[in-house]
Structure formats: structure tokens, C-alpha cells
Amino acid sequence: MHYQTKGVGADVVLVHGLTSTLAFWYNTRVLATLSADYRVTAYDLRGHGYSTLTPTGYKSPDLAADLAALLDHLGVERATVIGHSFGGSVALHFALLYPERCAGAVICDTGFAALRYLRNIDQWPGWEIWKNELPEYGITPDWFYRADEAGIKTILEKSVNIPVQFGLRRGTTRDTPRFRRLLEETSVSTDFRDPAGLTEDRLADITPPILAVYGEISPFRNVALRLAERLPNCAAQIIPAMGHFFLLHAPEVFMETVAPFLREPDAYVARQRNGTASTAVQEGGTPG
Amino acid sequence: MAVDRSRARQNLMTILTELREDWEYPGEINDSTGIFRDLQFESIDAVALGSAIEDHYNQSLPFAEFLMKANERKATDITIGELVDFLMLHLRDAPGATS
Numbered sequence: 001m002h003y004q005t006k007g008v009g010a011d012v013v014l015v016h017g018l019t020s021t022l023a024f025w026y027n028t029r030v031l032a033t034l035s036a037d038y039r040v041t042a043y044d045l046r047g048h049g050y051s052t053l054t055p056t057g058y059k060s061p062d063l064a065a066d067l068a069a070l071l072d073h074l075g076v077e078r079a080t081v082i083g084h085s086f087g088g089s090v091a092l093h094f095a096l097l098y099p100e101r102c103a104g105a106v107i108c109d110t111g112f113a114a115l116r117y118l119r120n121i122d123q124w125p126g127w128e129i130w131k132n133e134l135p136e137y138g139i140t141p142d143w144f145y146r147a148d149e150a151g152i153k154t155i156l157e158k159s160v161n162i163p164v165q166f167g168l169r170r171g172t173t174r175d176t177p178r179f180r181r182l183l184e185e186t187s188v189s190t191d192f193r194d195p196a197g198l199t200e201d202r203l204a205d206i207t208p209p210i211l212a213v214y215g216e217i218s219p220f221r222n223v224a225l226r227l228a229e230r231l232p233n234c235a236a237q238i239i240p241a242m243g244h245f246f247l248l249h250a251p252e253v254f255m256e257t258v259a260p261f262l263r264e265p266d267a268y269v270a271r272q273r274n275g276t277a278s279t280a281v282q283e284g285g286t287p288g
Numbered sequence: 289m290a291v292d293r294s295r296a297r298q299n300l301m302t303i304l305t306e307l308r309e310d311w312e313y314p315g316e317i318n319d320s321t322g323i324f325r326d327l328q329f330e331s332i333d334a335v336a337l338g339s340a341i342e343d344h345y346n347q348s349l350p351f352a353e354f355l356m357k358a359n360e361r362k363a364t365d366i367t368i369g370e371l372v373d374f375l376m377l378h379l380r381d382a383p384g385a386t387s
Contacts, residue, residue: 002336004335004339021330021331021332021335022332022335023330023331023332023334023335024331026331026335026352026355026356027331027356027359029356031352032352032353032356044332049332050332050336167331167359168324168331168334168355168358168359168363168364168365168366169324169329169330169331169364170364171364172324172325176328176330178330
């Protein structure tokens with residue numbers, strides 16, 4: 001498994017999203033910023049970046065077990081885990097399966113397979129932009145509405161034609177040999193859609209403190225509210241005017257939002273839950 | 289002892305070749321060759337290059353900062369020349385730096 005560790009202090013582990021790599025945490029400055037105060041480990045998920053590609057093993061509990069094995073390898077007893085998008089499924093599954101090793105988890109705009117029905121494409125402002133542009137790349141709206149196995153696979157396959165939007169490679173193709181191998185030689189495109197035990201009922205069993213950070217105009221925004229309701233130890237923060245990739249667009253707002261949680265996860269969540277109504281949702285980005 | 293530019297460049301080429309064993313680039317590589325546009329690097333390859341450079345010279349370098357600054361000034365590539373400049377600026381006078 002390919003990883004990098006920087007800084008000194010309590011352990012924080014960063015988990016990137018589907019088809020991304022640990023470079024995501026470079027582009028968002030999260031690795032550099034957090035390593036001033038913490039020992040931060042970023043790694044490539046199985047089959048991604050420089051980590052070994054296997055045909056199967058891409059369900060969130062498999063990847064949570066990989067994370068536990070990485071902590072063993074590093075000699076780390078307990079860590080706070082930050083996961084973006086599908087990386088948040090890995091982080092929450094880690095919190096469910098290894099509560100004694102999870103000091104807390106930050107869930108960044110994760111859709112969660114079990115909460116797919118909460119996704120709101122029509123009321124997502126970004127969809128207004130994308131639904132006119134995606135057909136140019138062979139992706140039509142009906143694929144999103146269906147969102148079945150064939151639909152998701154087609155979206156992933158067609159999405160390779162959309163140029164890279166962020167970072168030094170923007171404007172170039174997504175269609176790299178590495179991306180092709182992941183898509184064509186592994187079960188990832190079906191595995192990531194499988195709740196694999198992380199059902200809505202099981203959310204009540206997740207005891208470590210959780211901070212759910214979602215974009216105000218993300219299609220997954222409603223998931224934040226549901227997590228805050230169902231998880232026994234969770235607060236939610238909504239980043240104003242931001243979509244799914246707020247980490248790339250507003251990294252400094254994200255860092256301000258998570259800093260007090262990372263310092264004292266349990267105390268932070270308790271404060272948020274006592275200070276607000278039952279849902280413990282803060283609108284406005286920066287917590288008091 | 290100052291770091292020699294041609295030596296730094298030569299070391300960089302060795303590191304690049306070792307990093308990508310299956311690498312085939314038909315053109316001539318010069319200072320204006322871009323790692324993303326010409327050598328088809330992905331972001332993760334640039335991250336791995338930074339680690340490989342640090343390993344080679346056995347010293348910590350602000351490579352992440354270098355990548356982020358390039359991104360923030362809206363650069364769309366990093367050239368071999370810029371990488372050599374980076375090495376010339378940051379390599380300290382260590383045994384590994386001049387060999």
C-alpha cells in the first residue's frame with residue numbers, strides 16, 4: 001500500500017474518493033495544513049494510485065480493513081479519519097467496525113450506498129449546469145435517474161471523456177491506463193454501490209464522534225441531516241454555496257470548520273448537539 | 289561546494305527513469321519538456337516523484353509546496369527545467385547533493 005506520512009502529533013488519516021489518489025490531499029492543501037499540528041498519513045486506496053490493484057475487495061468494509069492494516073503497519077493505535085466522497089464510506093465503516101481505533105471521523109460529502117434515495121439531483125443547482133454539458137460526452141440524464149448498475153458503470157466509462165477540471169492536469173484527459181485498469185479489471189464499479197453492512201439501521205451503532213461536512217449545493221446535502229439524526233455522536237456542518245468538491249474550491253473554509261473537531265472530537269460534537277436543535281446541524285460553515 | 293546544475297539534471301533523469309520503469313517517451317527530453325503534457329504524468333506520479341527525489345538526496349524538500357504553488361498560479365504543467373531549478377534552489381550541501 002502506498003502512503004505518505006508528514007508532521008508530528010496525534011494521528012490523522014486521509015482517505016480519498018473513488019478513482020482519486022492521495023494527490024487529492026496535496027491539491028486541497030489539507031496534508032500540508034494539517035501536518036503543522038498532527039501526524040498526517042495519506043494513502044492510495046487499493047487499486048488506486050501506487051497501491052496494489054486486486055480484482056476484488058473494493059467494498060467499504062474491505063477498504064476499512066485495509067485502513068486498519070495500514071495503522072497496524074504504522075504502529076498507530078488510534079486515529080482520526082477524514083474521508084472525502086467514497087472515502088467517507090470507508091471512514092464511517094472503519095468507525096463502525098473498529099470503534100476502539102477510531103478517535104473520530106470527518107465525513108466529507110459522502111453519498112453512502114444505503115442513503116442513495118436521499119440524493120437530490122433535481123434540486124442540485126450544479127445539475128442545471130451538468131445536464132446540458134454531459135450529453136456532449138455521451139452521458140444523458142436518464143442514466144443518473146436510473147442509477148442502476150449498468151447506469152453507474154456507463155457514467156464512469158463515459159466520464160473518462162470529460163477533461164480534468166482541477167489541478168495541474170486540468171484540460172487533459174482522464175482516460176489514463178491506470179483509470180482503465182481500475183474500471184475494467186476490478187469490481188470497483190459494483191462494489192462501491194454496495195452498502196455492505198453499512199445500512200441505515202447500523203448507523204445507530206456507530207459510537208465514535210463524527211463530523212459530517214457537506215456542500216450546500218451538493219446533491220448529497222440531505223445526507224448530512226440524516227447522519228446527524230441517526231448517528232448517536234454526530235454533528236453536521238454545511239459549507240455555504242459549495243458543491244461536492246468544496247475541498248478543492250474552499251480548502252480554507254474546510255480547514256476552519258474541522259479544526260475544532262480535530263482538537264477535541266467528543267467535546268466538539270457534544271457542544272454542537274447541546275447548542276442546537278435535535279439535528280445538530282450548523283448552517284454557515286464556521287462553527288462557533 | 290555548490291550543486292552542479294548538469295549533475296542535478298542528470299540525477300533527475302535517473303530518478304524519473306527509475307520511477308517509471310515501463311516508460312516510453314519517443315521525443316528528446318529537454319528543459320522545456322512538461323511532465324504532465326509530454327511525459328503523461330498523473331498527479332500521483334508527481335507526488336511519487338517528490339518522494340523519490342527526497343529519497344535520492346536523503347533530505348526533506350518543500351516539493352508539496354512547489355506543486356501547490358504551481359497549481360495556485362494556474363500553471364498547467366511543470367517542466368524539467370523548473371524541476372532542476374527547484375533542485376538548485378533547495379538542495380543543501382549534503383553528500384548526496386553533489387554525487
